[in-house]
Amino acid sequence: MERELARRLVEVPGVVAVALGGSRARGEHAPGSDVDLGLYYRPPLDTATLRRLADEFSDGPAALTEPGGWGPWVDGGGWLRIGGTAVDWIYRDVDRVARSCQDARDGRWDWHFQVGHPLGFPGTTYAGELFHGVLLADPTGELGALRPDGFPPALRAAVVQRLDEAEFLLGGAAKADPRGDRAYVAACVFRVVLLCAHALHAVAGRWVLNEKGAIAATDRLERVPHDFAARAQALFGAEPQPLARARELLAETTALVSEDGPQRQR
Incomplete structure (x- = not known):
């Protein structure tokens, strides 16, 4: 179903290529997981033709947005059900994707506001999506040419460098904690x-695409670090002294991602 749909989608004016993304592209999906299709386009995108195609394939009425309908970085798309399976169409401006891939190669790791992403949306996310995605239709080869061949060393260094920000945040939280500003401390x-988590994944050469x-x-x-996930999750429950525990995690992470860090701490 995905490849036939992709073949039809690239016939829509503006659509450059289509890629399978999400858990299905990574082989981590469950039987009921959504099918995420990235619609890589170059403006103007013919959304009227897209709507007609959605009506042809969808089990019922499908809701489609114009580009930008879901925010500045998630962009827009639509929700369909095809044969009882949820299928999401997700717009990606191919020229912005190209810039994202170049930023990743150059080690530019900037954060942007996007509803639904409380930590923020890294501008290099598009590059990571493309790396993990499965190209279903790329008639000109443009998307394949953009695709990263791994996790760029410059990006790895930039992500690890942001642990300095984590250290700074803990310093500010330590000042707010005695004043009872629990919301600020929790945010930090x-x-x-x-x-x-981003730093640990970067050292492993893996992209983090969502919090x-x-x-x-x-x-x-x-x-x-030993029991990292369990210790991190405990900070947001009834964990006593969350700042001290967070500082331990940061110190162990910083030591581990350095060149002299241990190879394994499980």
Whole structure:
């Protein structure tokens, strides 16, 4: 179904290529997982033709947006059900994807606001999506030519460098903690933990595409502080002294991702 749909999608004016993404592309899906199709386009995108195609394939009425309908970085798309399976169409401006891939190669790791991403949306996410995606239709070969062949060394260095920000955040949280500003402390701890997760994944050469599941995914890494995921999750429950525990995680992560860090700490 996916390849036939992709073949039809690239006939829509503006659509350059189609790729399978998400858990199905990574081979981590469950039987009921959504099918995520990235629609890589170059403006103007003919959304009227897309809607007609959606009506042809979908089990019922499908909701499609214009580009930008879901925000500045998730962009837009549509929700369909095809043969009882949820199928998401997700727009990606191919020129922005090209810039994302170049940023990844150059080690530019910037964060952007996007609803649904409380940590923020790294501009290199598009490159990671393309790396993990399965190309279903790429008639001009443009998307395949953009695709990263691994996790760029410059990006690895940039992600690890952001542990300095985590250290700074803990310093600010330590000042707010005696004043009872629990919301600010919790926000700092959240960002510290996710920055550690990003650094650990970067050293392993793996892209983090979403905050959801990022902590649990550390358990599948070869180099990770002892019980990292469990200790990180405990910080957001009834864990006493969360700042002290967060500082321990940061210190162990910093030591591990350095050149002299241990190879394995499970």
